[in-house]
Amino acid sequence: MATLKMQNVTKQFGRNVIAVRDFNLEVKEQEFLVLLGPSGCGKTTAMRMVAGLEEVTTGKIFIGDRDVTDLPPRKRNVSMIFQNYAVWPHMTVYDNIAFALKLKNLPAEEIDRKVKEAAGLAKIEMLLDRLPAQLSGGQQQRVAVSRAIAVNPDIFLMDEPLSNLDAKLRVSMRTELKAIHEKAGSTTVFVTHDQSEAMSMADRIVIMKDGEVIQVGSPDDVYHRSRSIFVADFIGTPPTNFMEVDVRKEGEGIHLVNSHLNLLLEPALAKHLNTYSKDKIILGVRPENMLLVSEDEAALSASCLVSEPQGSHQVVAIQLDDSIIKVIAPASPTILPGTAVHMSFKQETLRFFDPDTTLAIND
Amino acid sequence: MSEKIKKPFKLSRLIRKTIFYLFIVTLAVVIILPVFFLVSLSFLSTREAYLYPLPLLPSLKARYSLTYGERGYLLSVYDDFNKEYQTVLDTNDFEKMSVYMHSQIGTPFSIPEIEEVIKDLESGPEDTVYFSARKDLLYNYDTFFKVTREAVPALLRSLQIAGMTILISLSIGGLAGYAFARYIFAGRDALKFSVLFVRMFPGVAIALPMVIILANMGFYDRPIGLSLVYSVGSISLTIWITASIFIGIPESLEEAAQVFGATKVQSFLRVTLPLALPGLAAAAMYAFLGAWNETVSAIILTQFNPTFSVVVYQTLLGSVGQVNLAAAGGLVMALPSVFFTFFIRKYIQQMWGGVTI
Numbered sequence: 001m002a003t004l005k006m007q008n009v010t011k012q013f014g015r016n017v018i019a020v021r022d023f024n025l026e027v028k029e030q031e032f033l034v035l036l037g038p039s040g041c042g043k044t045t046a047m048r049m050v051a052g053l054e055e056v057t058t059g060k061i062f063i064g065d066r067d068v069t070d071l072p073p074r075k076r077n078v079s080m081i082f083q084n085y086a087v088w089p090h091m092t093v094y095d096n097i098a099f100a101l102k103l104k105n106l107p108a109e110e111i112d113r114k115v116k117e118a119a120g121l122a123k124i125e126m127l128l129d130r131l132p133a134q135l136s137g138g139q140q141q142r143v144a145v146s147r148a149i150a151v152n153p154d155i156f157l158m159d160e161p162l163s164n165l166d167a168k169l170r171v172s173m174r175t176e177l178k179a180i181h182e183k184a185g186s187t188t189v190f191v192t193h194d195q196s197e198a199m200s201m202a203d204r205i206v207i208m209k210d211g212e213v214i215q216v217g218s219p220d221d222v223y224h225r226s227r228s229i230f231v232a233d234f235i236g237t238p239p240t241n242f243m244e245v246d247v248r249k250e251g252e253g254i255h256l257v258n259s260h261l262n263l264l265l266e267p268a269l270a271k272h273l274n275t276y277s278k279d280k281i282i283l284g285v286r287p288e289n290m291l292l293v294s295e296d297e298a299a300l301s302a303s304c305l306v307s308e309p310q311g312s313h314q315v316v317a318i319q320l321d322d323s324i325i326k327v328i329a330p331a332s333p334t335i336l337p338g339t340a341v342h343m344s345f346k347q348e349t350l351r352f353f354d355p356d357t358t359l360a361i362n363d
Numbered sequence: 364m365s366e367k368i369k370k371p372f373k374l375s376r377l378i379r380k381t382i383f384y385l386f387i388v389t390l391a392v393v394i395i396l397p398v399f400f401l402v403s404l405s406f407l408s409t410r411e412a413y414l415y416p417l418p419l420l421p422s423l424k425a426r427y428s429l430t431y432g433e434r435g436y437l438l439s440v441y442d443d444f445n446k447e448y449q450t451v452l453d454t455n456d457f458e459k460m461s462v463y464m465h466s467q468i469g470t471p472f473s474i475p476e477i478e479e480v481i482k483d484l485e486s487g488p489e490d491t492v493y494f495s496a497r498k499d500l501l502y503n504y505d506t507f508f509k510v511t512r513e514a515v516p517a518l519l520r521s522l523q524i525a526g527m528t529i530l531i532s533l534s535i536g537g538l539a540g541y542a543f544a545r546y547i548f549a550g551r552d553a554l555k556f557s558v559l560f561v562r563m564f565p566g567v568a569i570a571l572p573m574v575i576i577l578a579n580m581g582f583y584d585r586p587i588g589l590s591l592v593y594s595v596g597s598i599s600l601t602i603w604i605t606a607s608i609f610i611g612i613p614e615s616l617e618e619a620a621q622v623f624g625a626t627k628v629q630s631f632l633r634v635t636l637p638l639a640l641p642g643l644a645a646a647a648m649y650a651f652l653g654a655w656n657e658t659v660s661a662i663i664l665t666q667f668n669p670t671f672s673v674v675v676y677q678t679l680l681g682s683v684g685q686v687n688l689a690a691a692g693g694l695v696m697a698l699p700s701v702f703f704t705f706f707i708r709k710y711i712q713q714m715w716g717g718v719t720i
Contacts (some may be wrong), residue, residue, distance in 0.1 A: 051618075051622055052621075052622075053618050053621070053622070072621070072626070073618075073621040073622045074621060074622070074623075074624045074625060074626065078622065079622060079623065080618075080619065080622045082615045082618070082619060083615075084613060084615055086613065086615040086616050086618070086619040087619075088616055088619070088620070088634055088638075089616075089638065090634075090637045090638055099620070099623055099624075099625075099633075100623035100624045103623070103624035103625060103629070104624060147619075147623065151623060151624075157622075
C-alpha cells in the first residue's frame, strides 16, 4: 500500500479542451477516496492519469515516493476496475485473474495460490473454469475485482465500477467493495457520478466540476458544510433547497426576507453576515432541516404541491413562486396537495451563499 | 392434453407458403444447377460430353457391340438416349481401338481383352458380340494433369500466391484497420474511404501499367508479383473488415491488459488479436478467394509460370480444348476454396461462447 500524490496536474486535450486543471490531491495510506462529479467533470481523466492511460500535460504524480508521471501503466503497480469490467472474454476466469501474475513470471504454485485467494475474497472460487460470457454482470464485476486484488497493488483504481449493475445489486456490491477494501486495506481511488454511492463508501470525497476541484472533505463535510451552491445542490436527495433572500439589519438582529419568508437569525448565525456587505444572499437549507410547525411559529408558509410517500418519511414538494422546494416530513399525517404547510428552519444548519461567487459565506 | 391444435385452413396462408417454397426452390436450383452440371461434366467421357442432348449423369459403364466391318472390326457403343448402338470405329488396329475406348469412352480396355472379345466373335454362332466395360470415372482428372504439364506446379504456385496474399494483406491491412479503429488523426475518414478507390479499377484496365511496374521491380512472371497485385485489392477490403472488428473490441480490454502488466504490443497480441480472429479469418477468406480465383490479371502478368486458374482457362480455350477436361480442372480448382471457406467458417461463427463482444 502506498500514498498517492498529484501535484498541479493539468490535462489538456487538443488545443483548447482542458479536462483537468491544476489538480492537487493527496491520498493517505489505506484511504478510500471518491472522485465525485457530474459527467465530463474530469474525474475519470484524473484517474486515468494515475493509471498511466492518459499522459499528464503538466504536473507530477507520485505513488509513495516514486515519481510515476512518465511511467507506462505496467510499471506503476496500480490495478484498476473498469466501468465495463473489461474482463477478457477469451480467457477463463482463472486466466483473467492469473494474467498479471503470469506476466510477472511468478512460479505456478504461487500464481495458483494468489488466484484462489483473490477469488475467495470476491466469492467466485466456483467460477474459475468459466468464460466471462457464461457469467452475469455481477459475477463479471467480481472477476474484475479479484483480478485487481490478486496483483496486490499500491493503489486501487475504480472507474464507476457499479454503474452497469442493476439498482439492487449496486447497493449490495457497494457494501462488499467496502468490505473488501477494509480487508485488503488498499489505498483506493473510486470514481463515480452517483453522490449516494460516494457518501456511503468514501472516507473522503473530492467533488469536481469542469476539471477543477470544488471541495475535498469527509461525507459529513461535503453534506453539511457544502462549500458552494454547486456542492449543496449536487449532494443529497432531494438536494438542498435554495431561496434568494434580502438581508435586512434591523436594530441588533438580522432578518432574511423575501415575499414568503421573514426569518430573524439567531445571533450565532447572524455574526457570519456581520462583515457581509451585499444586501442579498442565497439561503440553502436541506430538506430534512425544515420543520413542519403550527401557523404562529412559522417562518415560511405555502401550499403543498404534491407529497411523495417514502414509507419511513414523506417528501413534500412546495411551490414558491416559480421554484419548488422539498421538505422531508414524518410519514404521517399524509399532507394532501393544496393544504397549507407551515415551516421553520433548524437555524444551525442553514447555509448562506454569495449570489455572485456562489461560495458559502458561513464557514 | 396431447390433443393437437389444428390450425383452421386458410387459403391465403396456403398461397403464401406455396409462393415462399417456389421462391426457395428456384433459388436453390439457380445456385445448385450450375454446380451440378460442372460436377457431372467433369465425370463425363469425351464422347458423352459432346453428345446431344447432354447426359444428366455420367454412365458407370459402356455397352459395346463388335462385328465385322469393311476395314476390320466395327465397334459400336450403346446410346442410352436413342436406345441403339452407334458405330464409332472401323479398324483392325487393336491398339487404336484400345486407346479410343479409353480416351473417348472412358473405359480402360487392354489389347488382350480386345483379342478375347474377338475370339468370342470368331468362335460364336452370331456375327456380333456384345460386351461391356467399366468406366474409369477419374479419367478426366487424370488426363487433365497429364495433358497440362504445368498443372501441378501451377497448383502449388497458386497456393503460394494465395498464401502470400493473405500474409501481405492481413499484416498491412490488419494493422491499418487497427489504426483506423483506434486512433484519431487528420483525414482519417477520407483516407479510410480512399483505400476503396483501388477496387474501383478493373484489373484489365490497370494490367499494362502493372506489367511495366512489376517488370521494373523484377517481379514480372513471379508469384510475389501477382500476390502484390492481389494484395492491393484485398488490403482495402481487409482494412474495412478488420477496422469494424477492432472498433467492436472495447479499448478498455487493452487498457486493462496494460494496467495489469502488459506492454502495448503484448496487449495487442494477447487480448486484441485473439478477439479479432473471426474478423481476420473473414478477411483471410476474402484474400484467399480473390487471389485463388483471379484469372485475367494472372493471364497478363505471367508468361512461363501461370497460376492454376490460367491453366484451367487454357484447357478450355487452348490446344486441348475439351469441356470435360476443363470441368475437371475447374472442380480441382474449386476444391481448395471450398475447403478453405468451410474451414474458416467455423472461426467466423465462433464468437467466444456464442456472445458477441
